[in-house]
Amino acid sequence: MSSRTSHTTNTTNVAADDGGAPVPYPQRWAAAFVMILAALLDMIDGSIVNTALPSIGKGLKATPADLQWTVSAYMLGFAATLIIAGHLGDRYGRKKLFLLGVTAFALTSLASALATSAGVLVASRGLQGVAAAVIMPQILASFRTMFDGEERGKAFALYGAIAGVSTAVGVLLGGVLTDWDLFGWGWRTIFVINLPLAVLVLVLGAKWVPASKDHAFSGRIDVLGNLVLAAGLVAIVLPLVQGRSNGWPLWGWSCLAAGVAAIVALTVSEKRRGIEHPLLPTDLFHKPAFSAGLLVQLLFYGGMSGFFLVFTVWLQSGQGYTPTGAGLLMVAFSAGSILSAPAVDPLVAKFGRGVLILGALVMAGGLFWVRHEAQDAAQVHTGAWPLVPGLFLAGVGLIFLIIPLVNTILSTVPGELAGGASGILSTAQQFGGALGVAVIGNAFFSQADKGLTDAIVHAGPWAIGAYLLCAALCLALPRRAVGNQAEPAL
Numbered sequence: 001m002s003s004r005t006s007h008t009t010n011t012t013n014v015a016a017d018d019g020g021a022p023v024p025y026p027q028r029w030a031a032a033f034v035m036i037l038a039a040l041l042d043m044i045d046g047s048i049v050n051t052a053l054p055s056i057g058k059g060l061k062a063t064p065a066d067l068q069w070t071v072s073a074y075m076l077g078f079a080a081t082l083i084i085a086g087h088l089g090d091r092y093g094r095k096k097l098f099l100l101g102v103t104a105f106a107l108t109s110l111a112s113a114l115a116t117s118a119g120v121l122v123a124s125r126g127l128q129g130v131a132a133a134v135i136m137p138q139i140l141a142s143f144r145t146m147f148d149g150e151e152r153g154k155a156f157a158l159y160g161a162i163a164g165v166s167t168a169v170g171v172l173l174g175g176v177l178t179d180w181d182l183f184g185w186g187w188r189t190i191f192v193i194n195l196p197l198a199v200l201v202l203v204l205g206a207k208w209v210p211a212s213k214d215h216a217f218s219g220r221i222d223v224l225g226n227l228v229l230a231a232g233l234v235a236i237v238l239p240l241v242q243g244r245s246n247g248w249p250l251w252g253w254s255c256l257a258a259g260v261a262a263i264v265a266l267t268v269s270e271k272r273r274g275i276e277h278p279l280l281p282t283d284l285f286h287k288p289a290f291s292a293g294l295l296v297q298l299l300f301y302g303g304m305s306g307f308f309l310v311f312t313v314w315l316q317s318g319q320g321y322t323p324t325g326a327g328l329l330m331v332a333f334s335a336g337s338i339l340s341a342p343a344v345d346p347l348v349a350k351f352g353r354g355v356l357i358l359g360a361l362v363m364a365g366g367l368f369w370v371r372h373e374a375q376d377a378a379q380v381h382t383g384a385w386p387l388v389p390g391l392f393l394a395g396v397g398l399i400f401l402i403i404p405l406v407n408t409i410l411s412t413v414p415g416e417l418a419g420g421a422s423g424i425l426s427t428a429q430q431f432g433g434a435l436g437v438a439v440i441g442n443a444f445f446s447q448a449d450k451g452l453t454d455a456i457v458h459a460g461p462w463a464i465g466a467y468l469l470c471a472a473l474c475l476a477l478p479r480r481a482v483g484n485q486a487e488p489a490l
Contacts, residue, residue, distance in 0.1 A: 024146070024147075024148070024151075025146050025210050027208050027210075028146040028147060028151075028210075030204075030208045031142070031146060031205075031208045031209045031210060032143065032146065032147075032155055032158070033204075034201055034204045034205045034208055034209060035098070035138075035139045035142060035143070035205070035209065036139075036158070036159060036162055037197065037200065037201050037204075038098070038101075038102055038135055038139065038198075038201045038205070039135070039136065039139055039159065039162070039163070040162070040166055040197070041102070041105055041132065041135070041194055041197060041198065041201075042078075042105075042132040042135065042136060043162070043163050043166035043167075043170070044166050044169060044170040044173065045074070045128070045132070045170070045194075046071070046074070046170065046305075046433075047166075047167050047169075047170030047171045047174065047330075048170040048171070048173055048174035048177075048190045049070065049071065049074075049125075049174065049190065050071065050170075050171070050174065050308060050309055050312050051170070051171050051172075051174030051175045051178065051312060051323055051326055051327050051330070052174045052175075052177075052178045052187040052190050052323060053067050053070065053071075053309065053312055053313060054312070054313055054316040054317045054323070055178050055186060055187040055316075055323060056070060056121070056187050057317075059186060059187055060115070060116075060117060060118045060121060061118070062118040062121075063118070063245070064245075064441070064445035064448070065241050065242055065244075065245055065445075066118035066119075066121075066122065067309075067313070067441075068241045068309070068437050068438060068441040068442075068445075069118075069122040069125075069241060070118075070121060070122055070125055071125075071305065071309055071433075071434075071437045072237055072241060072433075072434040072437045072438060073122045073123070073125040073126035073129065074125045074126065074128055074129035074132075075129060075305070075430040075431065075433045075434040075437070076126065076129065076230075076233055076234055076237060076430070076431070076434050077125070077126040077127060077128065077129025077130040077132075077133065078129035078130070078132055078133040078430040079129075079133075079233055079427045079428075079430035079431040079434065080130075080133075080226070080229060080230030080233055080234075081129070081130045081133035081134065081226075081230075082133040082136070082137065082423060082426055082427050082430065083226070083229075083279050083420075083423040083424070083427060084221060084222075084223070084226040084279065085097065085101075085133050085134045085136075085137050085138075086137035086138075086141065086423055087221050087277050088134075088221065089137055089138045089141060089213070090141070090213060091213065091221065092213065093211055093212070093213045094138040094141055094142050094211075094212050094213060095138075095142075095205075095209050095210065095211045095212065096211075097134055097135075097138050098134075098135060098138040098139070098142070098205060098209060099202060099205055099206065099209075100134060101131050101132070101133075101134030101135035101138070102131075102135060102198050102201050102202055102205065103198070103202065104127070104130070104131035104134065105128060105131040105132060105135065105194065105198055106194060106195055106198035106199070106202075107131075108124050108125075108127045108128035108130075108131050109128060109191045109192070109194035109195060109198070110191070110192075110195060111124040111127070112124040112125060112128060112188075112191040113185070113188040113189075113191035113192045114188075129430075136426075137423070139159075140159075141212075142209065142210065142212060143155050143156065143159070145210075145212045146210065160403075161341075165334075165338065167333075167334050167337070168330075168331050168334030168335070168338070171326075171327045171330040171331065171334070172324075172327040172328065172330075172331060173190075173193075173327070174190055174323065174327055175322070175323035175324035175325070175326055175327025175328070176323075176324050176327065177189040177190050177193065178190065178323040178324075179322055179323050179324045220275070220276065220277075221277060222270060222275045222277065222278065222279060225266055225269070225270055225275065225278075225279050226279060228262055228263075228265075228266045229262075229263065229266055229279055229280075231259075231262060232258075232259045232260070232262035232263040232266065233259065233263075233431055233434075234259070235255050235256065235258055235259030235262065236256055236259035236260060236435070237434050237435060237438050238252075238255055238259075239251075239252030239253065239255045239256045240256070240435070240438035240439060240442065241437075241438045241441070241442070243442070244442045244445065244446055263280070266279065266280060267280040267282055267285070268282070270282075278420070280424065281420050281421075281424075284413065284420065284421055284424065287412055287413065288476055289409070289412040289476055289477055289478055290409060290412055290413060290421065292473045292474075292476035292477060293405065293408065293409030293412075293425075293473075293476075293477055294409070294424065294425065294428050295473050296356075296360075296401075296405060296409075296470050296473045296474060296477075297405065297406075297409070297425050297428045297429055297432060298428045298429075298431065298432035298435070299432065299466045299467070299469055299470050299473070300360075300401060300402065300405070300432065300466070300467070300470055301428075301429045301430070301432040301433045301436065302432040302433060302435045302436025302439070302440075302466055303363075303367075303436055303440070303462075303463040303464075303466030303467055303470075304398065304433075304436070304463075305432075305433035305434075305436040305437050306433075306435075306436030306437050306438075306439060306440025306441060306459075306462070306463060307367060307436075307440055307459070307460070307463035308330075308333075309437055309440070309441060310440060310441060310444035310455070310456055310459050311370070311456065312326055312330075313444070313452070314374065314444075314452045314453070314455070314456040315329065317452060318451070318452030318453060318455075318456070319452075325384075328384075329384050329387065329388070329391070330391070332387075332388045332391040332392050332395070333391040333392070333394055333395040333398075334395060335392060335395060336366075336391070336392040336393060336394065336395020336396040336397075336398070336399070337395040337396070337398050337399040338395075338399075339396075340395070340396040340399050340400065341399050341403065344399060344400060344403045344404065345403075347400075348403075348404045352478075352479045352480045353404075353408060353474055353475075353477045353478065353479055353480075355400050355404060356400070356401050356404055356405060356408065356474045356477065357471045357474045357475070358397075358400055359396075359397045359398070359399070359400025359401030359402075360397065360401050360467045360468070360470040360471035360474060361397070361467070361468075361471050362393055362394075362396055362397030362400060363393075363394050363396075363397025363398055363401065363467045364397070364464045364467035364468050364471070365393055365397070366389075366390045366391065366392070366393030366394030366395070366396070366397055367390065367394055367460060367463050367464050367467070368390070368460070368464050369389060369390030369393060370387055370390035370391060370394070370460070371456065371457060371460035371461075371464070372390075373386040373387050373390060374387075374453055374456050374457060374460075375453070375457045397467070401470065406422070406425060408477050408478065409421070409425065409477065410422065410425075411478055411480075412477075412478055436463075436466070439462060440459050440462045440463055441459075443458055443459040443462050444456060444458065444459035446458070447459075
């Protein structure tokens, strides 16, 4: 994300009324509709793939590590590309990058659908994440240029509402499409469905999305730094996913240490080289509240992504649920989020960061409930209703924590750094998800030979502990968020 939104010009929005004020882009709501359709490609992708993972594993004879990489590769591709994609849109034009990203997403979805091996699918998923990362910054930046004042709030609120609903749609759609087995495609249908949506977005986007760029954007984009960032993120996750199956060799720990060192060195190097648009601005990390919030973002998405991956595998491979049945059960989680969302803003206005702490504790409690019911299950097929209250509580906790989190963190950041901070938070979201899949997935699959119920009981405390740690870290955030600098998380 670029922080230079005050200098951004919408090249279709240069006319002025009689009083000299800029005239809003007349087709802004049509453009918003198209861009939200494009955002759905990414929003639905994570949950739709999770539901289909057991079927993917059977169809491609994938190992547990392959299943983890199917999810993690997408997140890593996204995390490694997100910040520089925002810079490229600022410089070369957001419409160009948007249409390019949608085209690439369609092609990589087709490659995923045609994958003949787990390795090909993982590679396609990584490139699909890169494509999604090219799309998403252009959407939010274009919203900032197309809308002002109250309209901007409505546009972001609509975006957020659809993002919330998309999780429920994804888990259910993934199950239905897999079970439907249209033309004998099975799980491949979850990728094929992206193609007509992408074509529709390209046709309407070429017509309605405005051409815009940041005319004040200058200086060199740190391409080399982005390559170092990508290599560092992969170097951290690679040994965590592969380590268990290889007996945790020394090369794995060395690789992990090198990844951490590369990211630290990149941060210091960009400061010394005076990069005008750094990927990781050091000034942000000097603020304890921002650093603590960044860890909350990372742990939050790590716990959620990791737990629901293994939970889906347990439901289908361990408890005999169909993909559709698993998707229907997961709707309880989304229902908790959707029904509790209207209460968040009033509670935050009254209790501030206490709502975030409560959200982390409630989510930990919900996952503890699910783990407890899984542990007590003696029958082959666990009934859905004992799991529903825990999933519903986890959904409530999620929304209490995630809705105010970004705004609370960004309230500690100067306005000129808000864009860069938002990009880093979104990167942490994706990287945290990849880490969670690696760590919690390893905890689960390391016990799978004892039975999948033992495995999920063993993995559960890792996710629960992540949210308890989130609650503690929230104490370092400001008691009240000041201002309204936030934008939706990618």
